[in-house]
Amino acid sequence: MIDAVSFENDTLGYLDQRFLPLKEEYIKTKSHLEAIEAIKTLAVRGAPLIGIVAGYTVILGLNSYQGTKDEFPLYFEKLIQDVEASRPTAVNLFFATACMKAVYDTSFTSDSLEELFAKMLVAARKIHTDEIANCDAMARHGVELIRHDLAETLKTRKLNVLTHCNTGTLATGGSGTALGVIKQAWQEGLIEKVITAESRPLLQGLRLTAWELETENIPFLSISDSSSAFLMQKGMIDFGIVGADRIAANGDTANKIGTFAHAVSAAAHNIPYYIAAPVSTIDITIEDGSHIPIEERSADELRTIFGTQVATPSTPVLNYAFDVTPNQYIRGIVTDKKAVVGNYAEDLKKLIT
Numbered sequence: 001m002i003d004a005v006s007f008e009n010d011t012l013g014y015l016d017q018r019f020l021p022l023k024e025e026y027i028k029t030k031s032h033l034e035a036i037e038a039i040k041t042l043a044v045r046g047a048p049l050i051g052i053v054a055g056y057t058v059i060l061g062l063n064s065y066q067g068t069k070d071e072f073p074l075y076f077e078k079l080i081q082d083v084e085a086s087r088p089t090a091v092n093l094f095f096a097t098a099c100m101k102a103v104y105d106t107s108f109t110s111d112s113l114e115e116l117f118a119k120m121l122v123a124a125r126k127i128h129t130d131e132i133a134n135c136d137a138m139a140r141h142g143v144e145l146i147r148h149d150l151a152e153t154l155k156t157r158k159l160n161v162l163t164h165c166n167t168g169t170l171a172t173g174g175s176g177t178a179l180g181v182i183k184q185a186w187q188e189g190l191i192e193k194v195i196t197a198e199s200r201p202l203l204q205g206l207r208l209t210a211w212e213l214e215t216e217n218i219p220f221l222s223i224s225d226s227s228s229a230f231l232m233q234k235g236m237i238d239f240g241i242v243g244a245d246r247i248a249a250n251g252d253t254a255n256k257i258g259t260f261a262h263a264v265s266a267a268a269h270n271i272p273y274y275i276a277a278p279v280s281t282i283d284i285t286i287e288d289g290s291h292i293p294i295e296e297r298s299a300d301e302l303r304t305i306f307g308t309q310v311a312t313p314s315t316p317v318l319n320y321a322f323d324v325t326p327n328q329y330i331r332g333i334v335t336d337k338k339a340v341v342g343n344y345a346e347d348l349k350k351l352i353t
Contacts, residue, residue, distance in 0.1 A: 002169040002215065004049060007056045007125070010063050014053065016043045017170055017204075021211035032061035032079070039086040039093075042202065046171020047245045047281055048131045051092030055124035057083050058100045062117045069113055076104060088293045089254055089322050091246040095280040099123050128173060134278040134336035135174030142181030142241070142276055142334040143188060145341075149272050149331065150238060158192035159238040161185070162228055162266075165199045165256035166208035167243035167276065177243040178276040179209060181334060186218050194220040195237055197228060199256055201302045201319065225258045229265035240266050241334075244277035251327030251344025252289025253277075257320050263329035272331040279335050279351050289324035297321045 003026070006013040012035050016025045027043070029035060035057040038044050044053045061079040065072065080097050087093055103120050111119070150159060161182055165171075168179035175183055185191045194213055199205035206222050213220040223231065231237050240262055246254045253259075253275050266273040286292055299317035304310060311317075332341040333348070340347040 002212065004170050004173050005044065005052055005056075005128070007059070007128070010060075012053070012056045012060060014038060014044050015170070017045060017208060018043050020170075020207055030060060030063065032057050032064060032083075035060055036082055036086050039083075045204070046166060047090040047092040047243065048134070048172040048174075048177065048278060049170070050087060050090045051096040051280065052128045052131055052173050054083050054086075054093045054096040055100065055127040058097065059117075059121050059124050062120060065113075072113060073108070087295065089245045089295045091283045092278075092280050096124075096127050099127060131172055131278065132174035134280075135172050135176055135180045137336040138177055138276050138278065138334050139175060139180045139184035141336075141339040142178075142274070143184050143190070145274070145332050145334060145339040146181070146185055146190060146239065153238055154190060159185075159190055160193050160195060160236055161191060162195045162197065162231075162237045162240040162262060163209065164197045164205060164225075164240075164242045164259050164262055166204040166212070168209060168212040170208050170212060171243065176212075177278070177334075178241040178274075179212065179243075181241055181274075181276050183216065183218065192219070194218060195228070195231065196220055196222050197225045197258065197262065198222060199258060200225055201305075204256065225261070228262050229268070232265055232269040232271055237266075237271060239272040239274065239331075241274040241276055244275050244281050245322060246286070246292050247275065247277060247282045247333065247348065248286040248288050248292060249282075249284045249345060249348060250288045251330060251333060251348060252292070253325045253327075253330060253333075254289065254292045254294065254322045255325065257323050260323040260325045260329075263325045267329050273329060274332050274334055275325075275330055276334040279337055282335075282348050282352055284349060284352055289326060292322075292324055294324070295321040 013028045168176035196205045196209045244253045263273050297319045302317045302319045
């Protein structure tokens with residue numbers, strides 16, 4: 001399996017995803033500031049992986065602390081704020097920092113700093129191992145849903161599936177969310193080919209998902225983002241499945257920009273469109289998608305491609321990193337606990353309570 005992230009000997013290791021697939025560079029750091037920068041610059045990305053790295057980033061910050069116990073609360077508060085400010089949309093990041101704050105709240109008064117830091121490291125490692133287990137569970141639930149919904153088609157042939165951005169090992173540390181479901185479906189003989197949309201402007205589908213699929217010898221075809229509707233019209237796509245960076249209480253889902261367009265096209269062609277994400281991605285405090293904070297990134301990400309200028313520096317740009325797919329366009333949401341279909345407002349609340 002691809003080694004996307006590690007934490008050994010007080011050192012965070014990660015595969016720098018900015019340069020894949022042309023260059024495989026594994027970075028090692030003991031600096032929490034460097035780890036925060038890695039999240040900001042998308043050297044590490046994907047909501048579950050961001051959560052994992054966020055937990056380890058807190059540990060790096062703790063390891064660099066040299067003050068007294070009395071001074072620690074202010075330091076810890078600032079550390080958490082800095083980690084949380086690195087990316088605003090992926091709720092898994094905030095899930096990770098909440099886990100670390102929970103350890104602090106229950107142990108700071110009674111424990112020494114050494115004991116407190118040891119407990120936080122256990123919590124950070126648990127976030128990592130839980131995400132790997134979550135991927136395996138999502139794969140099982142997702143395949144079960146696909147078998148049910150596409151049973152008639154599967155009687156005569158295998159399926160072609162559309163996915164967007166990257167939701168595999170590079171995004172999760174495990175087999176993946178949506179891509180983990182796809183990999184499991186392939187292993188069980190359900191998939192003919194994966195259609196991976198390029199995912200402009202940073203091309204995570206073209207660079208990362210294609211690389212993962214090629215590495216694991218799964219047949220795929222890369223397309224431009226705007227091609228999916230035409231392929232659906234031609235009968236070349238049987239269903240779509242994507243990941244999520246945040247799921248609102250009603251099932252509205254924020255994911256990489258372009259996801260909503262695929263969903264609308266799928267609905268127009270009566271094609272099932274699924275979301276796969278761990279329960280930690282559900283934000284029950286947000287009523288619907290209109291309240292999900294959407295990150296706006298640098299204009300240069302659109303004006304340049306791998307350092308090559310493709311538009312004038314003065315070209316006005318609006319570069320949203322995510323869009324929101326309303327729940328009516330989502331056939332089912334696959335989580336690590338179960339796959340839910342239909343009444344998301346009720347079912348999602350049950351999953352986290």
